[in-house]
Amino acid sequence: MNPSRGIALKLGSVAFFISLQTMVKAVSGHIPAGEAVFFRSLFALPVILGWLAYEGRLHSALRTTNPWGHISRGTVGVLAMGLSFTALGYLPQTEVTAIFYAAPIITVVLAAIFLGEQVRMVRIGAVLAGLVGVLVILWPRLEGFGGSGEDDTLRAFGAILALIAACCVAVAKILVRKLVGIDPPSTVVIYASLTAVFLSLLTAPFGWVWPTGWEFALLLGAGLAGGVGQLMLTTAYTHADASTIAPFDYTSMIFALAFGHVFFGELPTLQMLAGAGIVVCAGLVIIWRESRLGRDRSTSRAVSPPGS
Template sequence: MRTALINSNVLGILAAIGAAVAFSVIDVTFKFLSDDYPLYQVVFFRSVVALALLLAIIIPLEGGYRILRTRNTRLHLMRIAAVAFANISFFSGLAVLPLAEAVAIAFATPLIVTILSVLFLKERVGPWRWGAVIVGFSGILVIVKPGMDAFQPYALLPFFGSCGYATLHILTRRAGGSDKAATLSFYPTLGFLIISALAGLIFGHGNWATGAPLTDVVLKPWAWPEGFEWGIFAIAGVSGAIGGYLVGQAYRMCEAGLVAPFEYIAMPLAVVWGVLVFAEWPDQSVWLGSALIIGAGLVSLWRETRTPGPPPRPRPRSSG
């Protein structure tokens, strides 16, 4: 029993790390595409590719299309609303704030997840997990060194985004008691496809564009990709399918308070992408912050393999 629990938690943590890698790839693709394409178009193409992969490969491997039947319809609708709100909020803030400061504010997500897991899932979060969250967040602050400019009204946008992502993770943990990871990934992806298609129909002609960066993240006209940009859209879609599946697997296998600190790994990954893709070599503060982030995750993983406790599995309520 103890060994099985350790294996489950370790596999869930590895899934969370894999999801962080996949989502960091999505961030890179968005950086490439956001100047020329509206958010709804990036999301639309990403959703088409991700949904195709889910339906053709991932769902058949996890049990077939019967796993899409769910008793948690209301929870999945709430998850779709939460992740849509999170994306719009974060990327709108990203358009008007410096990247580092927007990311720093958005990384409040793991802390919010840990708090919500105590309040709504009744999970027990001990000092080691709280310490991992706090040390990881300290690493983020060391890296980005947010100044007073981060606390302007626009800074509320990525914070609202972090609240949306945290809500998504808590709902995923709630639904994960009976639904497969592929099911947890399928419904938000389908929701993204429908919402982005509707946004394209409404805003695609460009008549709503204002010239203001904050609003034109959504209101820019549709533009057909050219050349290698098709490949970037495809990479975003593949990463979305993998990341969505892995994050669902992580939150259904492990307590939310355990998984949350490993989301901080996305920040050192951003450093790696900056070096490899944009030739942005980090300074000493970035290396120090990355060491704190990775160290917090490794200590949390070590602690979990030493003294695991039975994770409470909330029973999903039938709402469909």
């Protein structure tokens, strides 16, 4: 184990995933979300397949006794990706990132319902606090449904899509927890990618457009960033415990703030930052509590990049 290397890899993966979001947002005004999901997934495949082939695990990664489980997980993942890419077209990148912080909190609720996990007062309090934080983030946008401007309505719609996407991420995490008890993480990763390529291709009849050279370069970059980010994320959890590096998920806000301001001139509101702070604190309490209870989520976290 090398915790310093694990943390460095985790930070690198977060930077790559936020870079991915930035490139998708840059083309969102012209490229449909389904098309963006296709190219992101397609161009990530060579990185993932090359990594598995280099480590001699490609053949074993393709073997599974639970193909429908992987297809279910991949389907939910595609839905989360498509909704988040759509939301990026309507909202500042920092807001989409902040709303996605709800995913671990929703996961706790779903784990209690579907996996029978016990949730005691500390985590119940953290979940309630996190939901309050999400409401603080969403409330200004939800007021847009009653506004007269079309832009306000679209931003409100984007906020709802981002929240639904976060719920899909939480469902995907629950499915991953079941899958990693049967197959290795590499199998989960490869089938998620293959499912994403196939399902997103089915959206082609619904308005795909021919990308310009610059847009194609950004889509290529998004796919490669996703593949490299996934590789770094999975490797990070082989060098350090989940409780050590999981909190570094929240550095994504720093990257989102920087990229959003530099490339799109976005400035976050104080209310959004306050809500994000509440959600982050709630998430850190949940991570701390899981660590105290000895529930290592390293495997499921390693194959579940947030918001990508």
